[in-house]
């Protein structure tokens with residue numbers, strides 16, 4: 142099962158290495174990892190996408206808690222939540238393909254943010270599933286480069302993961 | 305340098321100290337008496353500060369690994385963190401085995417490692433190693449000093465983290481430029497520390513505790529399974545009271561020996577791979593297991609799929625990650641074992657309820673029958689000295705009161721099985737990592753801090769050679785450890801597995817060209833005694849223990865063919881055991 146785990150971490154050097162190291166040492170998966178400081182510069186917020194059975198997920202959450210610099214951990218996929226990922230895709234778009242690529246981007250509410258005579262760079266935001274679907278939809282269009290941020294997540298409603 | 309010796313007023317905020325002096329002063333303010341270490345370039349400023357005071361005493365080992373084991377064993381005996389100081393690079397890497405050893409057994413320790421100058425870090429400087437990177441997976445936490453003025457806070461933080469929650473080693477990496485003797489900073493040692501991201505639980509959840517008591521009271525076949533958490537959590541008294549209040553059978557893990565007095569009739573021995581027949585049977589057939597400060601390690605459970613099929617499991621542990629990690633706990637209680645046990649006792653006393661006495665009597669009858677099946681028997685007719693007999697005799701001559709520090713191998717299991725530990729903190733061994741070379745430095749760490757106690761190192765000719773150089777340290781500091789070298793000429797535990805699983809193909813388990821240990825002990829300035837027959841044992845032990853302040857190396861030649869039994873059958877249930885070379889359950 143896919144899980145989205147949010148972590149509030151002390152923004153200290155070595156803290157991220159310790160967290161990532163934990164996954165490597167204990168053989169847990171990291172499907173994607175997204176991290177940046179919050180409005181409080183002493184804290185970082187991480188969104189980590191992983192998969193495993195219930196027992197593995199429970200261990201992941203407990204082991205994360207044990208790290209001294211981890212302030213809070215929440216499996217936000219356990220309740221209603223919002224998930225967004227940013228993707229930048231550079232595709233080959235020469236004369237014949239340009240219309241088709243643009244239409245596809247429009248359908249997915251993507252934006253073309255850079256243009257050359259032979260390429261388009263499209264920016265797309267959505268759930269990771271939606272980004273996957275867009276890549277599928279590009280079909281025969283030659284993809285030159287894909288850059289994805291990994292998912293960021295937040296709980297719906299009034300629930301927060303803060304100090 | 306007057307500033308560091310002049311003022312002893314801790315609250316004086318204007319006291320100015322160099323980074324190096326702050327390191328030592330903070331240790332003194334923390335109440336540290338001994339520092340175990342080895343100097344080198346990156347820590348010379350700290351050593352110079354150490355030289356200029358007399359509160360913190362330094363023990364110069366012969367190899368950094370020994371410093372870590374000394375500090376670790378002090379912690380195991382006293383419950384307080386041991387402290388280590390080593391230089392950067394090879395000094396730090398030599399300490400790695402000791403840090404991992406302490407980590408696996410949840411032992412509080414503070415390890416100060418030197419580091420190259422800040423501006424050289426990352427440049428492959430002389431004696432630079434990324435100690436934070438190396439130690440990260442084998443310590444509870446690690447940190448580095450970025451500003452000299454942070455040193456007192458970071459040292460306090462290191463002790464705080466090492467000694468609270470589930471204890472463990474903490475590494476503090478100190479770049480050399482943080483300790484410059486010519487720069488002074490305001491020194492203030494914090495009394496307490498609070499970290500927003502680290503708030504270990506103390507009390508257990510009241511509802512869970514009530515539930516646990518109710519479950520326990522319904523038991524017809526209960527067992528109390530106690531581990532090292534009871535020792536480090538200082539909860540032996542409470543554990544004993546609970547067991548005796550309800551007449552529960554008690555088993556201790558290898559790490560928990562001494563948590564419940566071995567001499568008591570309710571004690572049914574150690575459990576697990578080399579546990580007693582009765583302990584493993586009682587566990588397997590139990591209907592309620594109350595696990596206290598134990599972690600269902602694979603050396604205990606054997607095959608978890610076949611583990612205790614009928615048991616409701618109550619699990620008390622300070623570390624939530626230990627709960628339901630290998631075996632599912634039905635009633636988990638996260639908290640320090642001492643307050644949780646106290647809460648349970650309070651409820652029980654108030655309820656004035658006991659277990660169903662008829663059922664319990666029947667259970668005890670069954671256990672007594674199991675006791676007779678193997679009963680720790682071994683061949684007493686053989687002409688060669690048996691290791692079990694040697695341990696029994698050592699226990700006699702020390703009245704079962706000694707600190708027994710063990711190495712790793714068959715001798716370790718014989719010591720665990722045949723030395724009855726009646727008090728906590730007396731059995732000191734590397735259970736989790738299984739570190740050969742642990743025994744002698746561990747015994748040194750204990751002897752230094754408990755000079756009047758009998759301190760025994762039970763070892764083998766393989767293990768003792770992994771830190772034999774420490775005989776020199778023993779001479780320098782007058783450490784009168786008694787070394788019981790159960791010399792079987794083999795890496796016996798390896799040989800046992802080769803006998804059982806590899807048709808006795810002894811691939812590299814026999815050591816040719818062993819030294820003459822008696823001469824070796826003498827060369828280091830100690831007393832050596834060789835024992836080769838059963839008749840020689842008694843007088844040799846008497847002589848050794850009469851030489852109060854002397855290190856005596858007893859090189860005791862034992863039956864090389866002896867195996868450790870019982871031994872769980874790999875892949876089986878708790879109670880699938882070999883009972884001798886020819887019998888199995």
Ligand SMILES: Cc1ncc(C[n+]2csc(CCOP(=O)(O)OP(=O)(O)O)c2C)c(N)n1
Pocket residue numbers: 711712713714715716738739740741763764765766767768790792794795796797798
């Ligand atoms: C540092 C280290 N290396 C290897 C091992 C694997 N090992 C476990 S027991 C053992 C044999 C120990 O031999 P000895 O000290 O003579 O004890 P005996 O089993 O003969 O009593 C070995 C090699 C270990 N535990 N630690």
Ligand SMILES: [Mg+2]
Pocket residue numbers: 713764765766790791792793794795796
């Ligand atoms: Mg041996």
